[in-house]
Amino acid sequence: MKRLTLAVATLSLFAAPALAGDPAAGEAAFNQCQTCHVVENPAGEVLAGRAGRQGPNLYGVIGRQAGTYEDFRYQPSIVEAGEQGLVWDEENLVPYLVNPQDFLRETLNDRRARSGMSHRVRNEGMAQDLVAFLAQFSEPAEEAEEAAD
Template sequence: MRAVAFLAVVFVATFFASQSQAQDAAAGEKVFTKCKACHVADEDKNKIGPSLHGVIGRTAGTHPDFKYSEAMVAAGTSGVKWDEPTLASYLHDPKAMVKGTKMVFPGLKKDEDVANVIAYLKQFSP
């Protein structure tokens, strides 16, 4: 829990410092093609991974009818909620943020790609 909180705080500072990069949903849709094998964002449908429709604001490990890893459920129980800074941290390095996650994707290395994917996901979230 302390590691998650620490990463979140560090990333929030980094994320807001890099906000000069404009978020571009169209560019994010292109980057999201890396995610489409496992996730859907434009409709509420689980695949290998949970639906990302409405993900912003959702508590980690809580999408209905998806079997999450114990680590992801524990992250949600400890208070991890998918807001922009938390998603940014997770998208950079999923296994570092939630040790034991089932997600095999290594993460997006470019801050611009992360910001753009978040802009894309925001279109499908309240």
């Protein structure tokens, strides 16, 4: 796993120079997520975390419409944000992770919006590391669908 992370880190230096996060640091920080989240590919292999099911599977989350992982019951606000066009990317995930509730309130322009995720990442730098880590488990949607067949 360590070697894989390193290879991906080296790759992303070339592929995405704008990406500030460090995926290796993100892997360590993912400890705080795994009580609730798992990263499991369509073949059923757990790539990160253990068996956390309180939150949605984060495999392929970047590029996914918010609130749309099948078989997960989201709170209404995040579903609404997705329906209004919110698709997760490396940029918008950072403020979401730092404060999901504020993020949804701003996105929906609704002060009463609520997040089903109470956890907040300590600061932006750590959120960027986590996003860089999660980016390793995202692929174009068609490929993910093919793999699921």
